[in-house]
Amino acid sequence: MTDKTVPQSGHTVPTVFTRDMLDWLPWLEPMEAEKMSQHHLDSLIDASRVKSPYFRLLARDPDVLAARTRTDKDIFYNPEAGLPRAERELAAAATSRLNGCIYCASVHARFAATYSKKVPEVEKLLAEGTGADLDKRWNAIVAASVALTSTPIAFGPKHVDALRAEGLDDEAILDVISAASFFNWANRLMLSLGEPTPAAS
Amino acid sequence: MVADVIDTLADIAPGSKLDLARNRRTVARQQAQASYLSLFKPATMGGVSAQERYAVACFVSGLHGQPQSEAFYGAGLSEAGGTAALKAAIALAVAAGKTQGPYGAFPKGPLSVEDTTGMIFKVAPDIALALGRRLVAAFEHTHMLVFHPRDAASPSLQSLLDAGWSTTDVVTLSQLVAFLSFQIRVVAGLRIMATKV
Numbered sequence: 001m002t003d004k005t006v007p008q009s010g011h012t013v014p015t016v017f018t019r020d021m022l023d024w025l026p027w028l029e030p031m032e033a034e035k036m037s038q039h040h041l042d043s044l045i046d047a048s049r050v051k052s053p054y055f056r057l058l059a060r061d062p063d064v065l066a067a068r069t070r071t072d073k074d075i076f077y078n079p080e081a082g083l084p085r086a087e088r089e090l091a092a093a094a095t096s097r098l099n100g101c102i103y104c105a106s107v108h109a110r111f112a113a114t115y116s117k118k119v120p121e122v123e124k125l126l127a128e129g130t131g132a133d134l135d136k137r138w139n140a141i142v143a144a145s146v147a148l149t150s151t152p153i154a155f156g157p158k159h160v161d162a163l164r165a166e167g168l169d170d171e172a173i174l175d176v177i178s179a180a181s182f183f184n185w186a187n188r189l190m191l192s193l194g195e196p197t198p199a200a201s
Numbered sequence: 202m203v204a205d206v207i208d209t210l211a212d213i214a215p216g217s218k219l220d221l222a223r224n225r226r227t228v229a230r231q232q233a234q235a236s237y238l239s240l241f242k243p244a245t246m247g248g249v250s251a252q253e254r255y256a257v258a259c260f261v262s263g264l265h266g267q268p269q270s271e272a273f274y275g276a277g278l279s280e281a282g283g284t285a286a287l288k289a290a291i292a293l294a295v296a297a298g299k300t301q302g303p304y305g306a307f308p309k310g311p312l313s314v315e316d317t318t319g320m321i322f323k324v325a326p327d328i329a330l331a332l333g334r335r336l337v338a339a340f341e342h343t344h345m346l347v348f349h350p351r352d353a354a355s356p357s358l359q360s361l362l363d364a365g366w367s368t369t370d371v372v373t374l375s376q377l378v379a380f381l382s383f384q385i386r387v388v389a390g391l392r393i394m395a396t397k398v
Contacts, residue, residue, distance in 0.1 A: 004362065015308045015312060060373075061372050063239035066239075067232045067236040068232075070229075070235070071229050071232040074227075074228035080225060082226075102308075148390060149303065150303070153267075156393055159393075160393060170222045170394065173394065174219075174223065174225075174391075174394070177386070177391070181387045184386055185379045185382055186379070187350060188382055189379050191350040192345075192357075192358075193372075
């Protein structure tokens with residue numbers, strides 16, 4: 001029997017990049033929470049994610065979901081050394097802006113703004129795109145993220161030089177690479193398996 | 202134990218400066234490897250065969266022009282029983298599909314001024330025969346994920362389902378292409394870093 005996509009209708013779709021809260025509607029059938037085995041539930045890592053249709057959809061392949069989530073958390077939340085959290089979030093937001101993932105950009109622009117307190121710069125990135133002039137350090141991080149996100153990949157020695165000139169050490173540059181690369185993973189799932197809609201208030 | 206694939210593809214030597222820098226994110230390093238294993242050496246293949254997994258990986262690596270990944274997943278495809286005819290078909294699909302991304306359309310509105318058009322990849326009939334129905338649908342979807350993910354929409358998922366992919370198979374396929382988009386970029390970044398340390 002051939003599976004069918006999930007029809008979604010009657011909702012509005014955001015048409016601009018925003019820091020507002022968004023929901024996400026799946027185009028494929030997520031697992032039903034009651035029918036998930038312990039293996040499936042464990043793959044969510046955070047038990048509260050059972051409420052999320054995105055994670056219940058990805059739980060259909062539990063082992064890769066669990067590994068994906070643990071990769072994500074260490075790249076973004078590990079406080080040891082490297083790039084400040086705000087700028088890991090900036091790399092994620094810039095990558096999402098370039099790929100066109102309005103949902104991912106909303107989440108990580110919120111985090112970038114919260115941790116950096118640089119709300120005007122974050123808003124400018126969302127409004128104008130990855131060519132926006134922010135400040136020298138943020139421009140270097142955005143440019144590196146853009147080069148990594150382009151296909152073919154355009155990241156080169158000049159991006160490393162620009163990041164070093166702004167005071168990033170090797171660990172911090174690896175964090176830029178990891179954060180931008182990870183969002184090339186996340187954006188593709190979010191963009192292709194469903195669509196955003198304004199959060200129910 | 203299987204060697205760390207990112208280290209292998211990026212030629213990271215144990216004890217090198219980059220090896221030590223990578224160890225500052227030990228969990229991310231281990232879990233990137235666990236992600237690779239769960240996609241290419243899973244406990245059970247489920248509905249997606251090893252040959253399909255490696256064929257898609259060869260296509261993704263080729264579209265990125267990443268020679269180390271192409272060689273690595275090409276060897277995997279051979280081990281999974283991929284024939285010379287299949288490999289030739291993948292090489293032709295890569296040559297036909299190479300372009301520059303990301304492009305695509307935004308939802309109609311203020312962002313429409315940023316819409317950029319590009320190739321909508323269709324597998325040529327002579328290649329399709331060697332790939333088979335499931336891989337034809339997978340390659341057309343994969344090309345969109347690689348180069349213009351914001352064009353993805355429900356109809357392309359239905360094409361996969363119609364070609365015999367189950368909903369769970371589509372999740373696995375999507376994770377595989379998206380994961381490789383990550384892995385290939387980390388490797389590319391590390392290879393540039395290696396020239397600068």
